[in-house]
Structure formats: C-alpha cells, structure tokens
Amino acid sequence: MFILPGIALQAIGIDSNTIFLIFWVGFFFVTFFYQARLQSYMALNDISRGLNKLKVMKDKSRKEAIDYLVNVGKAPSDPTQRVDQFLDYVTIMPVDIDPAGLVGKIDHVVTTNNDRVRAEVGTLLGQGSPVTISISENLLEVATSLNMIHKIVRHFYLLGKKTNSYITLLQLQMLMPMIIQEADALLNAVDSFKLGQPVGDGIGPVIVSRYMAGKEKRAVAKDTVMAVAEYKGRKLYVLKADGPMAYVGQPGVAIKKIIEEMGVKPSAIVMIDAALKLEGEKTGEIAEGVGAAIGGIGVEKFQIEEAATKAKVPLYAILVKQSLLEAITVMRKEIAEAGDKAFQVLNRVIEEKTKEGDDVVVAGIGNTLGVAQ
Amino acid sequence: MMSSVPGADKKSKLLVYTIEECPACGQKTKRAFTVGDYVTKDGAKCAKCSNQTRVSLVYAEGAKSS
Numbered sequence: 001m002f003i004l005p006g007i008a009l010q011a012i013g014i015d016s017n018t019i020f021l022i023f024w025v026g027f028f029f030v031t032f033f034y035q036a037r038l039q040s041y042m043a044l045n046d047i048s049r050g051l052n053k054l055k056v057m058k059d060k061s062r063k064e065a066i067d068y069l070v071n072v073g074k075a076p077s078d079p080t081q082r083v084d085q086f087l088d089y090v091t092i093m094p095v096d097i098d099p100a101g102l103v104g105k106i107d108h109v110v111t112t113n114n115d116r117v118r119a120e121v122g123t124l125l126g127q128g129s130p131v132t133i134s135i136s137e138n139l140l141e142v143a144t145s146l147n148m149i150h151k152i153v154r155h156f157y158l159l160g161k162k163t164n165s166y167i168t169l170l171q172l173q174m175l176m177p178m179i180i181q182e183a184d185a186l187l188n189a190v191d192s193f194k195l196g197q198p199v200g201d202g203i204g205p206v207i208v209s210r211y212m213a214g215k216e217k218r219a220v221a222k223d224t225v226m227a228v229a230e231y232k233g234r235k236l237y238v239l240k241a242d243g244p245m246a247y248v249g250q251p252g253v254a255i256k257k258i259i260e261e262m263g264v265k266p267s268a269i270v271m272i273d274a275a276l277k278l279e280g281e282k283t284g285e286i287a288e289g290v291g292a293a294i295g296g297i298g299v300e301k302f303q304i305e306e307a308a309t310k311a312k313v314p315l316y317a318i319l320v321k322q323s324l325l326e327a328i329t330v331m332r333k334e335i336a337e338a339g340d341k342a343f344q345v346l347n348r349v350i351e352e353k354t355k356e357g358d359d360v361v362v363a364g365i366g367n368t369l370g371v372a373q
Numbered sequence: 374m375m376s377s378v379p380g381a382d383k384k385s386k387l388l389v390y391t392i393e394e395c396p397a398c399g400q401k402t403k404r405a406f407t408v409g410d411y412v413t414k415d416g417a418k419c420a421k422c423s424n425q426t427r428v429s430l431v432y433a434e435g436a437k438s439s
C-alpha cells in the first residue's frame with residue numbers, strides 16, 4: 001500500500017521512512033495530549049450503549065407489569081396511567097442525624113409504603129386472588145427498581161457529559177457491567193414471578209414448611225404464619241411468611257410476639273435463609289453460623305436481635321448460598337437439593353443446641369412465592 | 374475497542390419441574406411445572422400405594438444437563 005505513494009514521494013525527496021517517522025510522531029502527540037478526551041469519548045459511547053439497554057429493560061418490565069395486571073389480574077380499567085404514577089412514587093427515609101429510635105421510624109415508613117402498594121394494587125385490580133395481588137406487587141416493585149436504576153445512570157451520564165468530567169464518566173463506565181448484571185437479574189425475576197414459581201430466596205420457607213405441613217397454622221404478624229410442631233421431644237414454633245403468595249412477612253414482629261406476648265421461653269432461635277454467595281462459591285453450599293440470618297433494610301434484623309438479646313436466647317443461622325440472579329429467579333435444582341441437606345443441618349442444630357422438653361423458634365426467611373405451608 | 378457493556382446473554386433454557394412426593398412410601402414423581410403449582414399443594418394419587426401425594430419441590434434445571 002505504501003509502495004506506490006512511496007515511489008511518488010521519492011520523486012520529491014521524501015522516502016517511506018520519513019513518512020513513518022511523521023506518522024509516529026503525530027501518533028505520539030495525539031495520544032499524549034488527547035488521550036483523556038479519547039478515553040472519555042469511548043466511555044460516553046460505552047455508557048450510552050448500556051443506558052439504552054437499561055431503558056429497554058425498564059420499558060419491558062413496565063410492560064410486563066401492565067400486561068399481568070390486564071391479562072391475569074383482569075384489571076377492570078386500563079392501568080397504564082396508574083402504573084406510570086406508581087413508578088415515580090418516592091419513599092422518603094427518616095432523618096438519621098439523631099439516630100435514637102431510627103429503626104422504629106424506618107419501620108413505620110416502610111410499612112406505610114408496603115400497605116400503600118397493596119392498597120394501590122387492590123384498587124387497580126378490584127377483586128383478585130391474594131396470589132395475583134402479591135405477584136402484581138412484586139412486578140411493580142421490579143419495574144420501580146429498574147426505573148430508578150435507569151434514572152440514576154442517566155443522571156450521571158448526562159452530568160459527566162455536560163461537565164466533561166473524565167473521572168465521573170470513567171467511574172460510571174467501570175460500574176456499568178455490574179449495574180447491567182443486577183438489572184438483568186431483576187428483569188429475569190419477572191418471568192418466575194409471573195408464573196408463581198418459587199424463587200431461590202424461598203429455600204428457607206421450603207425447608208421449614210416440612211415441619212408445618214398438616215399442622216394448624218395461625219397468623220402471628222402481617223403475612224406471617226406459625227405452626228407448633230414437635231421434634232425429638234422439643235416443641236418447635238415454626239414460622240414463615242404466608243405462602244403461596246409472594247410475601248416476605250414480618251418475622252421480626254412474629255419472633256418478638258412469640259417471645260414477649262405468647263410467653264414462650266425458647267432456648268434457641270434457628271433461622272434459615274438464602275445468602276448471597278461470593279463469586280467462586282458454589283450455588284447450594286450450606287453455611288452455619290450465629291446471628292440473625294435475614295437481609296433487607298435492617299428493621300426485621302434489629303427486632304429479632306433485640307428480642308433475642310432481651311430474652312438472652314442464642315441465635316443460630318443456616319444459610320444456603322446463591323447468586324442474586326438465582327435468589328430472585330426460579331429455584332435452581334442445586335438450591336432445591338441443598339434443601340435436604342439444610343433440613344438435616346437444621347435437625348442437627350436443634351439436637352445439639354437444645355435439650356428434650358425445650359422450646360425452639362424456627363424461622364424460614366425469604367419470599368414464599370409458590371411455597372405454602 | 375473492547376466494550377465493558379456485556380452483550381445479550383446467551384440464556385441457557387431452563388425447564389421447570391414439579392416434584393410430587395408420597396408421604397406414605399416416599400415415592401417421588403417428577404413432572405413439568407404447571408401454573409398454579411406450589412410447594413405443599415396436593416398432587417396426584419401415588420402410583421405405588423395410591424396415597425395422596427404432595428408437591429415437595431419446584432425447581433428448574435438446564436435443558437441439557439439431564
């Protein structure tokens with residue numbers, strides 16, 4: 001390629017070596033002075049591609065929620081407008097500059113929000129089965145989360161672009177793969193939720209439901225049920241959220257009530273929950289430990305820890321490891337099969353940590369979609 | 374240029390199954406999931422001893438792995 005012009009240029013005294021030299025010097029100057037600009041240009045490109053993807057995901061989840069409300073929920077009128085309002089609804093967290101009593105305030109705000117979501121879905125659907133209503137709540141929450149993720153990423157993208165902030169753009173570009181991964185997990189959750197399939201997070205309730213089957217159930221807190229069972233001379237107070245609705249219940253309130261109001265003096269509280277695995281850990285691995293095994297915003301955890309501390313009851317945890325995607329999409333075989341092992345661990349923990357005649361509280365933590373009792 | 378935004382994932386197709394277990398003899402039956410199935414729901418009569426079975430698990434596995 002360079003030969004022909006080389007020959008032509010030789011005629012005016014410039015050979016191909018000089019051309020290469022000029023080219024390299026030029027290249028050096030460009031990379032030296034414009035490298036940052038080039039990088040931010042590429043970052044902008046990258047982010048805008050990710051942003052488009054997030055927008056598609058957000059729109060899809062919104063559409064899925066509306067379709068579910070119309071087709072399965074049989075909403076009497078077109079829910080589109082209400083859903084759009086719903087997506088932009090905000091929950092204002094209480095101030096934390098005076099932290100005393102903060103958990104109570106957070107609990108109050110969060111409970112108000114949850115009640116409002118259910119009321120909203122109730123108005124949209126008129127009459128519907130509790131399962132359909134709970135699934136609609138979850139679908140709307142997924143759509144809200146994706147909407148929020150898209151908004152925040154767009155904010156930093158536009159801000160970085162407007163202020164030409166190289167560092168802002170690079171940071172966003174680096175975070176993008178993880179943001180997309182999380183958004184992807186949320187979108188995938190929609191498919192499992194729509195069909196009412198148990199999700200990976202439901203492994204705790206699946207395990208404890210074995211103790212509850214055929215026993216008399218009573219409500220101990222909002223969306224939370226308890227049954228009394230027996231295992232090797234111990235009296236078990238087994239609780240989980242009320243399935244097969246997509247509920248997580250209020251295990252904190254329930255445990256508090258069992259200890260403080262029902263006068264039960266448990267010699268142990270055993271909690272079974274799904275836990276996020278670290279990259280490299282195997283799905284379905286079981287970990288044992290002490291402490292309150294429950295995620296979320298921290299309200300339930302606080303209540304359980306407080307009730308346990310006041311009554312001086314040891315807290316034991318059994319965790320089934322899984323990724324975020326696995327936790328919110330249909331339960332994988334590895335997780336379901338880990339349930340058998342976790343059940344044996346549960347029995348062993350009860351045998352080791354308590355004596356015959358003791359009372360034990362057993363809590364299956366997680367979303368009970370598709371898991372009754 | 375390498376992009377940090379992952380492309381469309383090649384999603385491995387997951388098949389969802391319902392496991393019905395007989396409380397009397399422990400016989401397990403695996404069938405495809407149908408909408409409305411949930412854990413502890415009453416299943417069909419047991420093939421071995423014609424007791425009432427219950428759904429003990431609902432799970433998904435890769436289409437290729439079995």
Ligand SMILES: [Zn+2]
Nearest residue numbers: 395398419422
């Ligand atoms: Zn049988």
